[in-house]
Amino acid sequence: MNDATGLAEALLGLDGFRVLAVSETLDEVCVTVETTADVVGCPRCGVRALAKERKRVDIRDLPCFGRPARLIWMKRRWRCADLDCDAKSWTEGSPQVPARALLTVRAGAEATRQVGELALPVAVVAKELGVCWWTVMDAVVRHGTPLVDDPARVDYVRALGIDETSFLSATRDHHTIYATGLVDLDGRILIDMIEGNAAADLRRWCGTQDPLWLEAVEVVATDLAESYRRGIAEHLDHTVRVAEPFHVVRAANRCVDKVRRRVQNETLGHRGRKADPLYRIRKLLLSGSERLDERGHERMLLGLRRGDPHDELLGAWLAKESVRDIYLTERVGEARVLLRKAIVGCKDDEVAEIRSLGETLERWQSEILNHHRTGASNGPTEGLNLCVKRIKRSGRGFSCFEHYRLRVLLHAGGVTWPRRPSPPRIRTRAPYFNA
Numbered sequence: 405m406n407d408a409t410g411l412a413e414a415l416l417g418l419d420g421f422r423v424l425a426v427s428e429t430l431d432e433v434c435v436t437v438e439t440t441a442d443v444v445g446c447p448r449c450g451v452r453a454l455a456k457e458r459k460r461v462d463i464r465d466l467p468c469f470g471r472p473a474r475l476i477w478m479k480r481r482w483r484c485a486d487l488d489c490d491a492k493s494w495t496e497g498s499p500q501v502p503a504r505a506l507l508t509v510r511a512g513a514e515a516t517r518q519v520g521e522l523a524l525p526v527a528v529v530a531k532e533l534g535v536c537w538w539t540v541m542d543a544v545v546r547h548g549t550p551l552v553d554d555p556a557r558v559d560y561v562r563a564l565g566i567d568e569t570s571f572l573s574a575t576r577d578h579h580t581i582y583a584t585g586l587v588d589l590d591g592r593i594l595i596d597m598i599e600g601n602a603a604a605d606l607r608r609w610c611g612t613q614d615p616l617w618l619e620a621v622e623v624v625a626t627d628l629a630e631s632y633r634r635g636i637a638e639h640l641d642h643t644v645r646v647a648e649p650f651h652v653v654r655a656a657n658r659c660v661d662k663v664r665r666r667v668q669n670e671t672l673g674h675r676g677r678k679a680d681p682l683y684r685i686r687k688l689l690l691s692g693s694e695r696l697d698e699r700g701h702e703r704m705l706l707g708l709r710r711g712d713p714h715d716e717l718l719g720a721w722l723a724k725e726s727v728r729d730i731y732l733t734e735r736v737g738e739a740r741v742l743l744r745k746a747i748v749g750c751k752d753d754e755v756a757e758i759r760s761l762g763e764t765l766e767r768w769q770s771e772i773l774n775h776h777r778t779g780a781s782n783g784p785t786e787g788l789n790l791c792v793k794r795i796k797r798s799g800r801g802f803s804c805f806e807h808y809r810l811r812v813l814l815h816a817g818g819v820t821w822p823r824r825p826s827p828p829r830i831r832t833r834a835p836y837f838n839a
């Protein structure tokens with residue numbers, strides 16, 4: 405092709421459209437287009453239609469050479485030549501531009517990929533394209549829902565992980581609102597996300613699943629929450645329940661944190677501040693003792709000496725280390741002995757928080773040891789939690805759970821994204837300059 409219109413159409417690359425004009429401003433490229441359909445039949449009776457007036461419709465497309473692009477579509481209205489026909493008149497449509505949409509299909513698909521796969525904030529994508537927040541979110545719902553609902557996304561699952569994440573942090577009007585993530589531990593993907601962390605929420609979800617799918621689950625790994633234990637009792641009773649090491653250690657870490665906050669408050673009368681001895685060692689207290697070097701150890705002991713007059717926090721730290729010890733071995737027998745030791749040690753303690761940790765451990769004994777029995781690995785949920793956090797950060801506070809679920813599943817749900825072009829690489833001509 406060598407005429408200007410042909411060149412413009414090759415650049416535009418939208419089938420079924422013809423370029424009428426191209427103009428540019430400092431902030432965008434405007435491409436005026438019309439469809440190539442010059443002969444149209446009436447959808448009712450098939451009689452050749454007569455062209456009526458045109459209507460200008462402005463649509464956003466993918467940015468063009470670094471500038472946002474505006475398509476100005478001179479949309480035709482058609483009228484049936486047969487005056488008695490019911491079709492009367494209609495406006496033309498195009499599969500490339502959904503009815504009433506502000507984004508072309510390809511721009512909507514790309515926006516969905518950026519929000520889902522790359523976890524970019526909706527507002528950033530919206531600004532980049534030159535549309536408002538809702539336009540992008542609508543596109544993400546339109547293009548993302550079929551990807552998430554694709555039955556091929558989730559296969560039969562052998563090991564199911566159930567984990568709680570916070571959905572909305574507490575405000576003046578409500579407590580922290582939680583969501584429950586369901587994870588394929590072998591495939592390392594998020595299967596689904598449900599609102600709430602109560603037994604009933606989980607039971608309801610199980611109730612909507614295919615019984616054959618539920619039957620195929622062999623191992624269920626949860627954190628130490630009674631609600632999850634009750635939630636799966638009905639539908640997943642045949643499975644081996646495992647308390648994942650990550651969650652068991654987290655329960656011990658929370659005990660350390662609780663004691664630290666209380667001792668802090670009792671000794672200094674306020675919440676931890678930057679210079680307070682216990683606040684300064686809060687991270688050291690939670691890392692495994694084998695990960696601390698000599699300096700770390702010294703700093704921690706110094707902080708405890710200055711801020712923990714009755715050795716309560718030291719007791720909690722020792723209890724936490726005894727819980728971590730359970731995972732030093734892979735053998736069930738040894739683990740059982742170590743767990744027993746941890747439980748007895750905790751339950752004998754004078755500090756209420758540590759006793760309560762001991763009781764939790766006792767209630768979950770068999771689940772904790774099932775980790776050693778099944779050799780189920782720890783890690784996937786932890787990794788997925790990071791993905792979930794990335795989405796939460798990019799959303800800066802969600803209000804609609806359905807949107808949140810969609811975006812989290814698009815990001816961490818193992819979605820098969822539509823194939824994208826993979827251009828041949830153009831090699832650099834001066835490799836050493838770039839290095």
Ligand SMILES: [Zn+2]
Nearest residue numbers: 446449484489
């Ligand atoms: Zn007609």
